[in-house]
Amino acid sequence: xxxxxxxxxxxxxxxxxxxxxxxxxxxxxxxxxxxxxxxxxxxxxxxxxxxxxxxxxxxxxxxxxxxxxxxxxxxxxxxxxxxxxxxxxxxxxxxxxxxxxxxxxxxxxxxxxxxxxxxxxxxxxxxxxxxxxxxxxxxxxxxxxxxxxxxxxxxxxxxxxxxxxxxxxxxxxxxxxxxxxxxxxxxxxxxxxxxxxxxxxxxxxxxxxxxxxxxxxxxxxxxxxxxxxxxxxxxxxxxxxxxxxxxxxxxxxxx
Amino acid sequence: xxxxxxxxxxxxxxxxxxxxxxxxxxxxxxxxxxxxxxxxxxxxxxxxxxxxxxxxxxxxxxxxxxxxxxxxxxxxxxxxxxxxxxxxxxxxxxxxxxxxxxxxxxxxxxxxxxxxxxxxxxxxxxxxxxxxxxxxxxxxxxxxxxxxxxxxxxxxxxxxxxxxxxxxxxxxxxxxxxxxxxxxxxxxxxxxxxxxxxxxxxxxxxxxxxxxxxxxxxxxxxx
Numbered sequence: 001x002x003x004x005x006x007x008x009x010x011x012x013x014x015x016x017x018x019x020x021x022x023x024x025x026x027x028x029x030x031x032x033x034x035x036x037x038x039x040x041x042x043x044x045x046x047x048x049x050x051x052x053x054x055x056x057x058x059x060x061x062x063x064x065x066x067x068x069x070x071x072x073x074x075x076x077x078x079x080x081x082x083x084x085x086x087x088x089x090x091x092x093x094x095x096x097x098x099x100x101x102x103x104x105x106x107x108x109x110x111x112x113x114x115x116x117x118x119x120x121x122x123x124x125x126x127x128x129x130x131x132x133x134x135x136x137x138x139x140x141x142x143x144x145x146x147x148x149x150x151x152x153x154x155x156x157x158x159x160x161x162x163x164x165x166x167x168x169x170x171x172x173x174x175x176x177x178x179x180x181x182x183x184x185x186x187x188x189x190x191x192x193x194x195x196x197x198x199x200x201x202x203x204x205x206x207x208x209x210x211x212x213x214x215x216x217x218x219x220x221x222x223x224x225x226x227x228x229x230x231x232x233x234x235x236x237x238x239x240x241x242x243x244x245x246x247x248x249x250x251x252x253x254x255x
Numbered sequence: 256x257x258x259x260x261x262x263x264x265x266x267x268x269x270x271x272x273x274x275x276x277x278x279x280x281x282x283x284x285x286x287x288x289x290x291x292x293x294x295x296x297x298x299x300x301x302x303x304x305x306x307x308x309x310x311x312x313x314x315x316x317x318x319x320x321x322x323x324x325x326x327x328x329x330x331x332x333x334x335x336x337x338x339x340x341x342x343x344x345x346x347x348x349x350x351x352x353x354x355x356x357x358x359x360x361x362x363x364x365x366x367x368x369x370x371x372x373x374x375x376x377x378x379x380x381x382x383x384x385x386x387x388x389x390x391x392x393x394x395x396x397x398x399x400x401x402x403x404x405x406x407x408x409x410x411x412x413x414x415x416x417x418x419x420x421x422x423x424x425x426x427x428x429x430x431x432x433x434x435x436x437x438x439x440x441x442x443x444x445x446x447x448x449x450x451x452x453x454x455x456x457x458x459x460x461x462x463x464x465x466x467x468x469x470x471x472x473x474x475x476x477x478x
Contacts, residue, residue: 053355053389065344072350079343130318130327137320138304171304 003081007032010047010059012039014244016144017070018058019195019234024077024086026230027191071136074191086188088128132182135175136192142168143196150203151245154254162207166214173218180221186228194225194235201238202245257314259284262298264291266469268361268418269321270309271459275414276328278455280335322353325411336408352393352404353415360386361419367430368474380432384439390416391440403446409453417450425466 007025011018011034025032037047037057050059050066060067060076067073078086146168149161172193175181181189200211200222212219225231249255259277261284263270277284289298289308301310301317311318311327318324329338339346363386366379393412397404404412427434435444451460 062344067344067347067351069351069354072347072354075350076343076347079346126327126330127313127316127318129330130323133323133326134318134320137323 003028003030005030006061006063008061009034010037010044010050010057010061011035012037012057013236014198014241015057016195016199017056019198019236020070020192021058021060021073021077022234023191023194023230024074026234027084027086027186028077028081030077030081071140071192074136074188078188086191087132088125088182088187128182132188135172135181135189138175139172139189139193139196143172143193147196147199147203150207151199151249152252152254158207162203162209165203165207166209169211169215169218173215176217176221179224186225190221190225194222194231197222197225198235198238199241199245202242205242206245206249257316260287260312261285262287262289262295262301262308262310262312264289264308265461266466267291267308268422269307271418271456271461272321272414273309273311273324273328274459275409275418275455276325276338278459279338279409280328280332282328282332282335322350322357322415325414329411337410338405338414339411340405349404349411352390352412355386356390356412356416356419360390360416361422364419364422364426367426367432368470376430380430383434387434387440387443391443394442394446403449409450409455413446413450417447417456420447420451421461421463421466423447424463425470428463429467429470 007030009018009021009025009032011022013036022034035044035046037044043055047057047059048055050061051068054068056068058068058070058073060073062076062080067076074086082089146161146165149164150158153161175189177183180186181193204210211222226235246255259282261270261273261277263274263286265288274284274286287297289295291308294306298308298310299306301312302308302319305319307319309319309321309324311324313327313331318327325338339349360383363379363382367376367383370376370379394404397406403409404416409417423434426432435447437444450456
């Protein structure tokens with residue numbers, strides 16, 4: 001597969017799920033065409049044909065073959081274009097292990113500690129991949145719906161929603177492995193989670209709270225991610241998301 | 256790397272998934288039955304985020320979420336049959352259908368039992384039947400004359416969807432409905448027989464009668 005393959009993304013500017021795919025493609029340097037769905041005008045033929053079951057964005061079309069469900073799309077992208085890796089990859093761990101084994105051979109001479117290190121890199125890697133999938137699954141199950149508990153509500157229900165949302169953020173914050181979820185490098189969980197941050201300003205406005213106060217570590221992680229090109233160009237202006245949600249709230253008689 | 260344990264609960268369709276996968280790969284493990292009404296320290300410590308079964312303990316490392324566990328097992332033990340296909344597109348399709356059964360199909364199935372009135376029951380039933388027709392088509396589209404979703408051997412979608420079959424049969428009996436139908440879903444009828452009688456499945460699939468008894472207690476309204 002090359003970075004010039006025919007890749008089309010069926011997109012919606014405010015969708016955090018679509019943003020995940022844009023970030024993944026940008027991280028890998030893959031050229032793609034984003035086709036914006038106009039959700040007010042009704043779904044396009046192409047969307048309905050490509051995702052007949054869910055009829056939702058994002059959909060990735062790779063030479064016309066549709067892949068649906070954002071976390072599944074990100075996994076697909078990571079497997080088809082392996083470098084740089086989003087999930088910790090055993091090829092990389094193996095290559096690292098061979099490098100260091102070779103270094104040791106040449107510089108230090110054989111030492112049993114190093115061969116143990118070599119062996120331990122492999123199982124560690126599978127576990128790291130598994131932990132990444134677990135936290136991506138947690139984000140999928142909890143983060144967006146948690147936010148809905150704020151922006152779709154008023155009064156007491158909103159207050160409860162806010163409390164539950166902050167709890168979810170605190171659990172997520174506990175999973176931060178370092179600068180990023182996987183440790184030193186931006187990876188799979190970061191790609192899955194960071195798009196949701198574009199909706200946080202709106203939640204803060206509706207709920208009267210600040211993510212920075214409740215979760216300073218997570219807030220610092222958001223800032224770090226926003227410095228990356230792939231993230232900065234894939235996320236919308238949070239004030240536009242806020243305007244968009246205000247419109248929805250008005251339409252549903254919440255404001 | 257250490258010994259293997261699966262913390263599960265006999266009636267949980269999610270908990271039988273890792274057991275099927277490990278048996279498929281001929282990997283030995285210790286099974287620990289959890290009482291979900293009085294969760295053990297081991298479970299709460301191993302899965303503090305969700306506090307649910309199944310949990311796979313590999314040495315001192317816990318792995319949680321049944322589909323995440325399946326992928327771990329497939330990556331960790333590469334001798335023996337593969338669970339996920341090797342082609343990335345086929346893997347994406349397999350993950351899609353597994354996500355579908357968990358996010359849409361199972362809640363609709365449970366909806367039949369939870370329904371408070373005939374209208375709600377009919378709606379849930381409609382959703383389940385529509386889902387089964389989609390899954391019937393997906394089985395045909397997999398090729399291999401629809402033996403299993405995974406081809407000639409059971410794979411990711413077979414384990415994800417097949418683990419619900421005990422409950423499908425229980426719902427058929429309790430709800431007095433026909434879900435797997437020779438007329439509408441003949442492929443699935445054959446697939447269900449093959450799956451449930453598979454070496455890796457038959458000893459861990461809960462008995463329908465026991466599930467019915469269990470469901471009666473679970474869904475009985477307090478007087």
